Amino acid sequence: MFMKKIYLLILSACLSFSLYAQTVSIVANPGTSGNIVVGQNNYHVSESIYLDAEIGSGNFITAGSSIQEVNLICSGVGTGTTINNFRIYMRNVPGATSTFTNGIYSTAGYTLVYDGPMDASTVGLVGVTLTTPFVRTPGSNLAVLIERLDNFAHTAFVFDASVGNITDFALPTSRRYNSNTLPVSGVTSLTATNFRPAIQFVRTFNVDAEVLGILAPNASCFSTPQLFSVVVFNAGLNPIPANAATVTLKIGGPNTYSGTRNNAGVIAPGAFELVDFNNVNVNNAGINIDTAYVSLPGDGTTYNDTIVGGSFTATTLSSFPVNEDAETTSGSFPVFNYVDVVVDDQLWTIQTGSYQNADMPAPLVPRAPGNQFYLFDSYSGANSTGVISRLFSNCISIPTNNSALLSFYMSHDNVFPLNLDSLYVSVSTDNAVTWTRVGPGWRRADLAAATPIWSLKTVDISAYAGQTIQIGFEGVSEYGNAIGLDDISITVNSLPVTLLNFDAQRNGSVNLLKWATSQELNSSRFLVERSSDGRNFTEIGVVNAAGFSNDRRDYRFTDASPVKGINYYRLRMVDIDDTYKYSEVKNVRNLGMSEISFAPNPVQDFIRLSIDAEKSEKATVRITDMSGKLVQTSALSVVNGSNQFTLNSSTLAKGTYILTVQLSEGSLVKKFTKL
Numbered sequence: 001m002f003m004k005k006i007y008l009l010i011l012s013a014c015l016s017f018s019l020y021a022q023t024v025s026i027v028a029n030p031g032t033s034g035n036i037v038v039g040q041n042n043y044h045v046s047e048s049i050y051l052d053a054e055i056g057s058g059n060f061i062t063a064g065s066s067i068q069e070v071n072l073i074c075s076g077v078g079t080g081t082t083i084n085n086f087r088i089y090m091r092n093v094p095g096a097t098s099t100f101t102n103g104i105y106s107t108a109g110y111t112l113v114y115d116g117p118m119d120a121s122t123v124g125l126v127g128v129t130l131t132t133p134f135v136r137t138p139g140s141n142l143a144v145l146i147e148r149l150d151n152f153a154h155t156a157f158v159f160d161a162s163v164g165n166i167t168d169f170a171l172p173t174s175r176r177y178n179s180n181t182l183p184v185s186g187v188t189s190l191t192a193t194n195f196r197p198a199i200q201f202v203r204t205f206n207v208d209a210e211v212l213g214i215l216a217p218n219a220s221c222f223s224t225p226q227l228f229s230v231v232v233f234n235a236g237l238n239p240i241p242a243n244a245a246t247v248t249l250k251i252g253g254p255n256t257y258s259g260t261r262n263n264a265g266v267i268a269p270g271a272f273e274l275v276d277f278n279n280v281n282v283n284n285a286g287i288n289i290d291t292a293y294v295s296l297p298g299d300g301t302t303y304n305d306t307i308v309g310g311s312f313t314a315t316t317l318s319s320f321p322v323n324e325d326a327e328t329t330s331g332s333f334p335v336f337n338y339v340d341v342v343v344d345d346q347l348w349t350i351q352t353g354s355y356q357n358a359d360m361p362a363p364l365v366p367r368a369p370g371n372q373f374y375l376f377d378s379y380s381g382a383n384s385t386g387v388i389s390r391l392f393s394n395c396i397s398i399p400t401n402n403s404a405l406l407s408f409y410m411s412h413d414n415v416f417p418l419n420l421d422s423l424y425v426s427v428s429t430d431n432a433v434t435w436t437r438v439g440p441g442w443r444r445a446d447l448a449a450a451t452p453i454w455s456l457k458t459v460d461i462s463a464y465a466g467q468t469i470q471i472g473f474e475g476v477s478e479y480g481n482a483i484g485l486d487d488i489s490i491t492v493n494s495l496p497v498t499l500l501n502f503d504a505q506r507n508g509s510v511n512l513l514k515w516a517t518s519q520e521l522n523s524s525r526f527l528v529e530r531s532s533d534g535r536n537f538t539e540i541g542v543v544n545a546a547g548f549s550n551d552r553r554d555y556r557f558t559d560a561s562p563v564k565g566i567n568y569y570r571l572r573m574v575d576i577d578d579t580y581k582y583s584e585v586k587n588v589r590n591l592g593m594s595e596i597s598f599a600p601n602p603v604q605d606f607i608r609l610s611i612d613a614e615k616s617e618k619a620t621v622r623i624t625d626m627s628g629k630l631v632q633t634s635a636l637s638v639v640n641g642s643n644q645f646t647l648n649s650s651t652l653a654k655g656t657y658i659l660t661v662q663l664s665e666g667s668l669v670k671k672f673t674k675l
Helices: none
Strands: 006-008 023-026 030-033 043-050 067-076 082-093 111-119 124-134 141-148 158-163 174-179 189-193 195-197 199-202 209-215 226-234 246-252 257-262 272-280 286-295 306-313 322-324 336-343 348-352 372-376 388-393 395-397 402-412 422-428 436-443 453-460 468-476 483-494 497-507 510-521 523-531 538-544 553-559 565-575 580-582 586-590 595-599 606-613 617-625 630-638 641-648 655-663 666-674
Touching: 043 189, 043 195, 067 111, 082 124, 174 195, 209 286, 209 306, 226 246, 226 286, 246 272, 257 272, 336 468, 372 388, 372 468, 436 453, 468 483, 497 565, 497 586, 510 523, 510 565, 510 586, 523 553, 538 553, 595 666, 606 617, 606 630, 606 655, 630 641
Parallel strands: none
Antiparallel strands: 006 336, 023 199, 030 158, 043 141, 043 174, 067 124, 067 158, 067 199, 082 111, 082 141, 111 124, 158 195, 174 189, 209 226, 226 272, 246 257, 246 286, 286 306, 322 483, 336 388, 348 372, 372 483, 388 468, 395 468, 402 453, 402 483, 422 436, 422 468, 497 510, 510 553, 523 538, 523 565, 565 580, 565 586, 595 606, 606 641, 617 630, 617 655, 655 666
């Protein structure tokens, strides 16, 4: 919740994670199941193993820090929300014991830590306070045995699972029994599975300050001091007074920093405060090692006082072309090196060799001559519908007065064609804080791709000339099939023209286009292009360019025959060697009839009415209230083109009105409010 979801792709893990917390949640490889915790039948038994590395080697190892509470995660409430005869047993097992096989279970060697009811009436954390707190043995794994012996079918319950363990999701880390026959210790056999219950172990102290995380800047390049924040959480039962907790932040690696702050206000139990560290210089590229720790008099435990994480300062690339083929073996990639979770989860990885899953008739083969590519894995694991994660780059400095083109290859196949997994290009100009999608976006599914294919895509990023940007590839999962990405390239070329402005306006029955340049170098001509849908453009005229100029040059072009509807215009600015760049797109409405507009809205004493008429004629203006009652009428004479009128609205009562302009071709209607 409090840690930046930024990943160094080669590590595929967030560095800012603490193993020393007195509330430990084990949720690795998330899934859900109706057959765990309580099951669907009259009786349920399960045994699960949780690793010492998952719990934290220093957690719950003394009587004063023993496990007091156990919580499970309910994701679907079923029948019978009070779970009676619910028992939890615990025992320490050797560190080498991490999996189960099918076999008979026994409570022998376990400690019964709870026997009673469990309330499972709400979605989220449900659990119990142990009647016998449990002390772990350092270095040992923890086995947890659950028995439900209430002879009641708790149907429709669903609980979160931690599939396998942190080393491998496929490992059989649990075994279970669901039946209508009463289980007997030493007699009943359990069936091994990799779906073990997700679980939370809790120990609460009267005084306990915990460092939950370090909020660092997004992975980017910096030239000014940055803000880091340490999340200090009150895990104890007593409030933490203002200025009582001393927080230290240290940064090592390519950048160094050390500073100390105190909490500004009272931190209530269960609340947190962001302790800010301003003016932290992290301008040098590389991986920063960030360490934060808190000191509080009377703190009951030190195991959650410290957190070690990582933040990333990106490299700035300014030599072109910039190429990324995903073939690195050095531990990091030269261009696209980071992943950021946009919605829910991280699905990017590196694929070595061909990729094929059970639903693919043929493999996706790496593009020659390489053997690796980026893979957005929207196929594997639990349902990933709606998951969005972004693979993004180091900083790229696009030269001024240059066109810039992004090209890349993505894969297509015809597997699950209705699951519209997609890929979008996005750009950030503010150190990866906000992102803007550019280009159309592309679907993975292609009915014609009987075997997986690679397809070249291009995106014009010339609009970012003169800026330092970061480029992202947003994978959007609809739980269909994986998407491959490879051979990414950014190229630049000098622009013939520096465009100051470009405008298109209706002028009676024609449309007038105006533009100006501040500099031209080897410019040849401007091709004026028009479209009726904003996508498919046709050349409608040519205007010669100046060739060479360092002064302002103004140009204009008249479209004497605009189409009815909306006309879209753009300029194709061509150099003498026929290289070119497009301007932004402008549009003009030519609806084949007159148009009106007025201001202000809401109105007070006067309405300034504009009528863009197709011909000279008489116009009748009517104002009615919302019941349809006519409250004001005027007769006006209009000429072909633009007409301006002022209407007196001072006598109108406060409220909402309809203004209608009646012309020979029909009525034009607008709504307004009188204050």
